[in-house]
Amino acid sequence: MSLTVSPPASPLVRLFRALSSAGRFIFAIAIIAVGVETWLCAHSVGHPLGRSYDALNLIPWLPAIPWLAYLAGAVWIACGAAILAPRTSAPAAIVLGSLFTLCALVIVGPVLLKHLASIPARTVFLEPIAIASLALLIPASGTVPAWLAHAARYVFALSLIVFGLDHLVGLAFHASFVPWWLPWHTFWAAFFGVAFLAAAVSIAVRVLDRWGAASLGLMFAVWVLTLHLPRVLGYLQGGGLHDPDEWSSMLIALALCGGAWAAIANA
Numbered sequence: 001m002s003l004t005v006s007p008p009a010s011p012l013v014r015l016f017r018a019l020s021s022a023g024r025f026i027f028a029i030a031i032i033a034v035g036v037e038t039w040l041c042a043h044s045v046g047h048p049l050g051r052s053y054d055a056l057n058l059i060p061w062l063p064a065i066p067w068l069a070y071l072a073g074a075v076w077i078a079c080g081a082a083i084l085a086p087r088t089s090a091p092a093a094i095v096l097g098s099l100f101t102l103c104a105l106v107i108v109g110p111v112l113l114k115h116l117a118s119i120p121a122r123t124v125f126l127e128p129i130a131i132a133s134l135a136l137l138i139p140a141s142g143t144v145p146a147w148l149a150h151a152a153r154y155v156f157a158l159s160l161i162v163f164g165l166d167h168l169v170g171l172a173f174h175a176s177f178v179p180w181w182l183p184w185h186t187f188w189a190a191f192f193g194v195a196f197l198a199a200a201v202s203i204a205v206r207v208l209d210r211w212g213a214a215s216l217g218l219m220f221a222v223w224v225l226t227l228h229l230p231r232v233l234g235y236l237q238g239g240g241l242h243d244p245d246e247w248s249s250m251l252i253a254l255a256l257c258g259g260a261w262a263a264i265a266n267a
Contacts, residue, residue, distance in 0.1 A: 016210055016264050023217060023261025024138060028080045030255035031096065031131075035076030037251065038062065041244045042069035061103035061128050075099060083138060090143035093135040097152070100132035119170045122162060127252050130159040134259030141266045149266070153203060160200035160216070167193025179226055179236060195219055209267040213260045220257035228253050 062069050075095065082092035108125045115121035133156035136144055144152075167174050167189055174192070175185035182188060195215065202212025228250035230236045232243075 016214065019214055019217065019261040020263075020265040023258045023264065024084065026258030027134070027138065027255055027262050028084045028258070030251050030258055031080030031083070032077050034248075034251050034255070035073040035078075035080060037244060037247055038069050038073035038076065042066040042073070061100070061107055061124075063107060072099065072103075079135075083135070086140060090139040093139050093144060094148075096135040097132040100128040100135070104128040104132070119166045119173060122166060126159045126162055127256075130156055130163075131252070131255050131259060133159065134256065134263055137263040137266055138259065157200040157204035160196045160203070164193045164196030164200065167196060177227060179230070182226075192219065203267075206267070210264050213264045213267055217257045217260035220253045220260065224250060224253050224257060 062072055076099075079092040079096040079099075082088040083096070104125055108121075108128070112121050112125045133152040136148055136152035137156070141149075171186050171189050171193075174189035178185040178188050199212040199216040201207075203209050203216075227236070228246070232241060232246045232250050234241065
């Protein structure tokens with residue numbers, strides 16, 4: 001009886017596997033943290049991202065209804081934990097994707113229709129859509145219905161295209177968020193816009209899509225470390241530790257970072 005020994009994985013394959021494993025954990029932690037923040041902000045009214053959006057809560061995808069915030073937070077915490085286990089990752093991803101999409105369409109959608117020209121409004125609408133899409137791309141291949149996984153891939157790519165175009169159209173707006181210690185603020189705003197578009201094409205047409213997802217996750221990781229975390233800690237202009245909007249922005253970027261890396265497994 002002969003045994004077939006598989007050749008050792010190449011360094012690149014090991015790198016992608018490590019990124020995918022780390023990304024799943026990062027995504028889960030970010031979703032759990034969003035759930036906890038939702039509980040903490042359940043009684044808050046008004047959204048700092050756009051103070052005229054008085055229909056939104058500090059958690060930008062929920063109305064200011066405390067019992068609904070507690071319920072949604074509990075679901076997000078449970079789904080974040082469940083997505084770590086292979087047996088429960090697919091059901092958790094479907095529930096998570098459905099809830100984020102529902103919040104975007106029902107809660108944020110009407111606000112977007114009134115502010116279509118607003119880059120922040122488009123961002124607030126597309127962030128939960130992008131997270132929902134990534135959630136459906138994380139479970140092992142075949143555990144999520146194929147049509148749903150395909151739809152999630154293209155919806156995510158479309159979200160990236162809008163993010164990229166918004167960076168290029170609103171160069172001055174996005175350049176204002178680049179940390180003061182970095183030179184060439186406008187260049188970086190344009191660079192990240194092009195990076196969004198390149199990643200969108202890579203993921204949509206499945207050409208170098210692992211590289212596209214890895215680079216996208218790296219970009220969000222850089223944002224978390226150089227922009228969002230310093231703003232949360234009060235080292236850059238922002239509300240600091242007591243500003244839920246800064247926490248939301250950091251956790252969203254962290255979820256997009258982890259989700260992009262976790263999706264490498266099925267790229």
